[in-house]
Amino acid sequence: MKKLLLVVVSLFLACSSFTACKKEVKETDQPKGQSGFVTGKVTDSRGNAIAGVKVVIEHTVLYASYVYATTDSNGNYKVALPTEPAGSWTAKAQVKKNAYGKDYTFDLLSENTDPITKENGAVRNFTWKLTGQRAGTNGFYGAHVDIYQFGTNVPMDKVKLVFTPFGGENTLIDGSPAVPLERNVEDVAGTFMAKDVPVGKYTVKAVYDGKKLLLDNRHDEGEPEEEKTVIFGKNGHLAETEYNIEFWLSE
16 A cells, blocks of 8 residues: 555656646746847748848837837847836837839737836747738738629629739749639628738639639729739728739629
8 A cells, every 4th residue: 555655646746847847848938038128030931030120119008109129130139128118018010022013011920919018128029921810800911802793793702713923923022932822702891802812923813613704903904804913002991011902803
């Protein structure tokens, strides 16, 4: 009986020790802030450093109270937090890019959005994402294609858009490889659209049940065609970092 009790106690102590070790490793894996500073790195979706990105450290209460940093050639930044005003701060970053004859601004993703204090400092890394849902919102990092019926009665939510990288444009706006993709058309608050398309240059066609469907850019003088070029921009009332293109759909 004593031997069995000793075995049980030994196993309990071993398990407790293992759990504690696991917790300790997990905690040490978290980046620790340097008191008085916010530091971090900005990368693209492939982990490549992005230089020249402006990082904004904004007070969580006081209006128009900021400090700024810019990433170096290795994508790193470091900025000191002021003593005044007291309180907490949050970090945000955007990347700007000229492509396809247009200027674009993209919000960057930070996995940690907790408030920052001068006492503790913080590490805030950012990633440039071209697709995926924005945390806490109904929006996406990708652009969208808005479709309006004009001379067709096909069920719009059964239409699919097929995107093919345009000609020699084999990369997306961030330099990552462009690949063919498909998106279903959805009814979003009364507008039919294909959502979350990574910004690049494509040709696109609409497909439904073997029908010949035509697309017509609502904002140029071109004719309806089975296949159209997609260059995302701003059409309608869009947020600062939101992009789209609009087509009429007909037969």
